[in-house]
Amino acid sequence: MRDVARAAGVSIGTVSKALNNAGSLKQETRERVTEAARSLGFRPNDLAQALHRGQSFTVGLISNDSFGRFTMPILEGLESVLYEERIAVFMCNATDDPERERQHIEQLMGKRVDGLVFTARRADKRPNLGVDLAGLPTVFVFSQSDDPHSFCLLPDDEGGAYLGAAHLITNGRRRIAHVTGPERFEAVQLRRDGCRKALADAGVPIRSNWFLSGEWSESWGRQAVDILFDDPDDVPDGILAGNDQIARGILDALRDRGIDVPGAVGVVGFDNWGVMAEAARPTLTSIDMNLNALGQEAGRRILAMIGGKRFSGVERLPCTLVVRESCGAKSKTTA
Structure with missing residues (x-):
């Protein structure tokens, strides 16, 4: 600061005011001090300043x-x-x-x-x-x-799942499944509760055997489709997935079976992960956690x-x- 003061032709106190944008100084003086500091490569000691001002x-x-x-x-x-x-x-x-x-x-x-x-x-x-x-x-x-x-x-995981399930219901789905991750996670439990609440509020039957828990993976989504569509006479027309990876696996498995999405089955994911949701075929409706x-x-x-x-x-x-x-x-x- 002494070097800056000497170069700018001012006192050390004036240097402090100028560099900290404090006090009452002429704009010309502030600019002269700032230019002197820049030319000398001066950097204030942030830690020392933090100790001084308490922030x-x-x-x-x-x-x-x-x-x-x-x-x-x-x-x-x-x-x-x-x-x-x-x-x-x-x-x-x-x-x-x-x-x-x-x-x-x-x-x-x-x-x-x-x-x-x-x-x-x-x-x-x-x-x-x-x-x-x-x-x-x-x-x-x-x-x-x-x-x-x-x-x-x-x-709000529960509220998000409620949105997803309610959207499927609004679009005419009445046989809704929920495929999600490991039960030990709080988010899994809350999203399951949100889905159940949306179905109950709309008077849609809750099929406990269609609430499936597995891994957070596309492979689990594909396996879940094999379980849900084992009996061709008793299959869901809407699926709420616990995350977008599971949903991508579900979409792939349905396409492999020749099942039209969204014609025969509507699918909603959770996370709104762009690289998953936007690259899916068809593109994936999803809950965004914001x-x-x-x-x-x-x-x-x-x-x-x-x-x-x-x-x-x-x-x-x-x-x-x-x-x-x-x-x-x-x-x-x-x-």
Whole structure:
């Protein structure tokens, strides 16, 4: 700063005001100081400034979603909100390694981040972090902690499945099956409940033997079709899949059997994963969990917490239905 002050012909105090956009200075003076700093390659010490002002204008994001399928849309939403407040996001990959995660937390706290956001590749509860966060604002998004005082933002899985099943019913389907992932996942249980509720509300018979659980894979979707269509005289005319991978397998198996989609059977997926849904034949109607919106809400909440507010518990944000060809309706998006 002394070098910058000398080059600009001003005091060190004036340099501080100019570079921090503070105080009352002539525009000409600010520009002279800024140009002197640029020509000398001066960079303010962010850590020293953080200690001085009590805020680093950084937030840490820790995820175990190595593939990025769920984390990247959340990160984009988070950054879109924090960017407006000049807050940067440091992203770390924990890879399901508790020790690595603890190290990331310690390092981020050592850098005086203003808050932490935790996300994952699935929204089930996870063990307590085992690290004293010392009151640091913390949000779990598409992830949950077993700490009752934590704050978690999740998609409304039950409501999303209700949308999907109700859409099939609206399009004339009355024999509806649900093919989903492993029962141990909370999302599987909630989506099953949402499907059952939609059928019950519409007075559509619930066939328990048509509610099938397996793996999150296309191969399971194909196997499920073999089970559901074993008796040609008793088959579904609508299928709600637990995710888009399963739905793709279902579409492939139906096509192999010569069964018309959506003519004979309507299919709805879950996740609205573009590379799956848009490349499917026919294109796949799917439930969108609105991960970008979850990230934006996480950004708003972490800002509020940095400002002194506190939140706890679980809040679920609504999903939307993205209509394509596989259900026999015109393309649109509905809440």
